[in-house]
Amino acid sequence: MYVAVKGGERAIENAHRLLADARRGDQSVPELSLDQISEQLGLAVDRVMSEGSLYDRELAALAIKQARGDLIEAIFLARAFRATLPRFGASEPVDTGAMRVRRRVSATFKDIPGGQILGPTFDYTHRLLDPSLAEGFVPEAPATSEASTAPTPRVTDILGRDGLIESSPQAEEGATIGDLTREPLNFPADRDLRLQNLARGDEGFLLAMGYSTQRGYGRNHPFVGEIRFGEVEVEFVGEDVGFAVPLGAIELTECQMVNQFKGSATEAPCFTRGYGLAFGQSERKTMSMALVDRALRARELGEEALAPAQDEEFVLSHSDNVQATGFVEHLKLPHYVDFQSELGLLRKLRKEFAEASLEADASDGMKEAAE
Amino acid sequence: MDSVSQHNTQQAQRQAAMAVLAHAEAGEIAARLRTISLPGHQDLRAPENGLVMLRGRVGGDGAPFNLGEATVSRAAVRLVSGEVGFGYTLGRNSEKARLIALCDALVQSRDFGAAVERAIIAPLREQLMVRRKRQAEQAAATKVDFYTMVRGEG
Numbered sequence: 004m005y006v007a008v009k010g011g012e013r014a015i016e017n018a019h020r021l022l023a024d025a026r027r028g029d030q031s032v033p034e035l036s037l038d039q040i041s042e043q044l045g046l047a048v049d050r051v052m053s054e055g056s057l058y059d060r061e062l063a064a065l066a067i068k069q070a071r072g073d074l075i076e077a078i079f080l081a082r083a084f085r086a087t088l089p090r091f092g093a094s095e096p097v098d099t100g101a102m103r104v105r106r107r108v109s110a111t112f113k114d115i116p117g118g119q120i121l122g123p124t125f126d127y128t129h130r131l132l133d134p135s136l137a138e139g140f141v142p143e144a145p146a147t148s149e150a151s152t153a154p155t156p157r158v159t160d161i162l163g164r165d166g167l168i169e170s171s172p173q174a175e176e177g178a179t180i181g182d183l184t185r186e187p188l189n190f191p192a193d194r195d196l197r198l199q200n201l202a203r204g205d206e207g208f209l210l211a212m213g214y215s216t217q218r219g220y221g222r223n224h225p226f227v228g229e230i231r232f233g234e235v236e237v238e239f240v241g242e243d244v245g246f247a248v249p250l251g252a253i254e255l256t257e258c259q260m261v262n263q264f265k266g267s268a269t270e271a272p273c274f275t276r277g278y279g280l281a282f283g284q285s286e287r288k289t290m291s292m293a294l295v296d297r298a299l300r301a302r303e304l305g306e307e308a309l310a311p312a313q314d315e316e317f318v319l320s321h322s323d324n325v326q327a328t329g330f331v332e333h334l335k336l337p338h339y340v341d342f343q344s345e346l347g348l349l350r351k352l353r354k355e356f357a358e359a360s361l362e363a364d365a366s367d368g369m370k371e372a373a374e
Numbered sequence: 375m376d377s378v379s380q381h382n383t384q385q386a387q388r389q390a391a392m393a394v395l396a397h398a399e400a401g402e403i404a405a406r407l408r409t410i411s412l413p414g415h416q417d418l419r420a421p422e423n424g425l426v427m428l429r430g431r432v433g434g435d436g437a438p439f440n441l442g443e444a445t446v447s448r449a450a451v452r453l454v455s456g457e458v459g460f461g462y463t464l465g466r467n468s469e470k471a472r473l474i475a476l477c478d479a480l481v482q483s484r485d486f487g488a489a490v491e492r493a494i495i496a497p498l499r500e501q502l503m504v505r506r507k508r509q510a511e512q513a514a515a516t517k518v519d520f521y522t523m524v525r526g527e528g
Contacts, residue, residue: 058428058444059465085425091446093427096438103506105513113520121516148517150510157434171436182427182440194432195439202430202441233513236393237464239426243450244460246385250426250446251396251464257434280430280441 026071040064049254049283050074054324055081056184056203058253058282075205075324082325085184093180095238095247099257099280100157102233106284109158110227111261117155122232123284158229159259159276168228168261168274190316197299197319198292202281204322206288212312213294221298221310224263225277232256232284256285260293265304275304384482391481391491392474394499396463400470402501406494407473413486414454415476421449421461421468447471457482 027034041048041064051063055078063081070076106122109115121127162168172194174180181196188196201209216223235255238247258279266272277297279289298312311317321327395403425443432439449461449471459479461471480490 053442056442057425058442061465062445085443088445089422089424090443091424091426091448093440094429094444096429096431097441099430099434103510105509106516119518120513121518122513145512146515147508147511148515150507150514159433160435171431171433174437178437180429180438180440184427184440184443195437198430198432198439199441237426237428237444239446239462241448241460241462244462246389248460248462249389249393249396250444250462253428253444253464255430259434276433278433280434282442 026069035068037061037064037068040067046284047072047074049281049285050206050288051077051081052282053285053288054078054203054205055085057081057085075328079325079328092239092242094250095240097235097237097253097255099231099235099255100160102155102231102235102255102257103252104155104231104233106233107155107229107231108227109229111229112158112161115155115158115161115229117151117153155231157231157259159261162228162261162274166271166273169265169276171276188319190319191302192315192319194296194300197315198278198280198296200319200322201279201292201295204292205324205327206285206291208322208324208327209291209295210287212298212318213291215310216294216298216312221301221308221313223275223277223294223297225294225297226261227290228259228261228276230256230258230286230289232286254283256281256283256289258286258289258293260290260297262297275300387487388478388481391477391495392462394495394502395461395474395477397502398498400467400473402498403470403473403477403494406497407476409493410486410489412476412480413483415451415479417449417472418452418458419448419450421447421471423447423466423468449475451475451479453479453483455483455485 041060044064044067047067048060048063051066051074052058052060054074055063055066057063059081062084063077066077066080066084067074069080104117104120104122106124107117107120109119113119159168159171163170181193181199183196183199188200192200215221217225233254234252236252237250239250240246241248256279260277260279262275262277264272265275275297277293277295277300279292279296281288281292295312295318298310299315299318301308301313302315306313308314424446426446427443428441429438430441431437444464445466447461447463447466447468447470449468451459451461451472453459457479459475459477459482461474461476461478463470463474477490477494480486481495483490
């Protein structure tokens, strides 16, 4: 039970004034603009969009600024903003196969049609702090070379042609697409709901869960079939318009994890798949998501589900950092009445204990006297 | 041309124009619109911001799932000659939605269709293609050229 705190108004108001001042920091230092956050802290913006489940770079940058760089707080702000707008509907599913690829690597095949494109990546950097970035750094213009117009098919499509990998499950006729922003999550949850949950799930949580599968808690022998990052077009069928309207493009990262085989008496063995998809350039997130997606398919694939990452209720109930932080952080709100009743109970128990001890002492004394 | 294929052609033209306009800045569209003398028009629906749930597919090509929402602005504009245009764009720029709606109405107009294509859509498409080409060339420069090391004496 929570109690209204009377008399705290002025303290709260002044605390928020102090927060505003602390947020701004030393005012002789120039203020951050939203463009600066969006352009120079782009991966933080991507994370807030992904886990805030709201694609809007400017709003995510504002949330980061308001939250003083606390990304979970910023994600909370983004989620809360969603509630202020009406929903026009749902987009046509995006076609990641038609992505304008800015990065695309495969750890399973060296020679893939369209090639291995490293793009803007931290991979192969030496992870040494670079003092030249501290101030006034002007990067060289990016190198260019002739771009091929050849398509870049997904690696899983290539494996799929020979039947070496399971095909993606297709929608059943007339099936509705689960939406956990509309109905609370129930278990067992179908793959659509699981993927929606993981897509907005906390990167750190999914990273730890994915890592646990690699360390043997639900091992599934993963290879990165492909990671791709780039722009995809979004289309929306406006009822008023009557056809699919192009809305513009969003940046997405997709990870196709290729995992060890399944097969049966009637089906030839083939690789299985785990899938990750997230807004922006979110490689660690999509890789972790793909590992966990695969782990959560244990039941469907007839595997023993003994590890935490294979426990759908455990994973899906704890992946959301807004829910998690809400419940953990509410502990610091006033619980005076709750605590008073606990205190009362404790006092009563201690009194009973003391009385019982006295009685025991007394009866011991009597025993001794009798002996 | 029969009326069905005429309708399909016009729909394809409108989609192609929208695909360009959605990628342009509101200021660029407005500046180019100023180069033609516009017919009278009014808001059929005032610009409105909202959300669209973005969908992906399991494995990239399977059953759809809900990935997360995006902000979208939309508007509808009617020309005095009766054509109704719709504007939809990612983001919350309602002025841009209105400008796209106006362009969409003009694209459908017998009197203005060609002028809009020439003065607005074609140059913006050109800009977009240049931008995409540059990005593709930058990505292409990071493509790995594998070569095999010869081991031993051969």
